[in-house]
Amino acid sequence: MSKKLQLDLDSVLAEAWRLVQLGATDRNSAFHLPTVATVTRDGMPNLRTVVLRGADPDRRSLRFHTDRRSAKFEELGQISQYALHVYDPAIQTQIRLSGTGEIHHDDIEAKSAWDGSAAMSRLCYAAPDGPGAVVPAPPAAPRLEDVAEGAGYENFCAVILHVDRLEWLHLAASGHQRARFVWDASGNRSGEWLAP
Ligand SMILES: Cc1cc2nc3c(=O)[nH]c(=O)nc-3n(C[C@H](O)[C@H](O)[C@H](O)COP(=O)(O)O)c2cc1C
Structure with a gap:
């Protein structure tokens, strides 16, 4: 990114979404593996890595997948405000995204995400534990040859985050x-520079 572009808020936002979108398709991108924050039942912060499976800048939405047997499933369901973080050391850029989340289990969104997942990715949802x-x-x-077609779908969830806040930090x-x-709430955007 040129210095000129970095001084333009619109360009910064476009670049941020380009990076996030790339993360959904490029497994070598740091943005492929964001950290997701939740709050535990006891009010403690909790963090973990997930694979970014989808990003739609027009809808300002992100998608990752998880197992409904995991702790995060309960935590995501408890408080619908989620936050994601990525730092890419190669470009010395941190992006923080937050907004309202929704969990899809055994519905059209979940089915579409499941159908779009590789067999190897689906496999972990079929693990007995x-x-x-x-x-x-x-x-x-678990091994592909040991599990029935569709096994694990009952544990699979697609999580969608509707982004209403994005913070960019470039060193x-x-x-x-x-x-x-x-x-x-009406989709009107404000943007401002902050002291780093
Ligand atoms: C590289 C990497 C990718 C991961 N991707 C996912 C993922 O897409 N979904 C997921 O639920 N857990 C994923 N995990 C595992 C989580 O980080 C976490 O350990 C697990 O989901 C249990 O988290 P919880 O107890 O907070 O629910 C990934 C872990 C690593 C290291």
């Missing part, structure tokens, strides 16, 4: 650049 279950020893990975020797974009 859900994420976080106490086991006597690390279990062997540069010439001066760090931080910008915040907020969308109101």
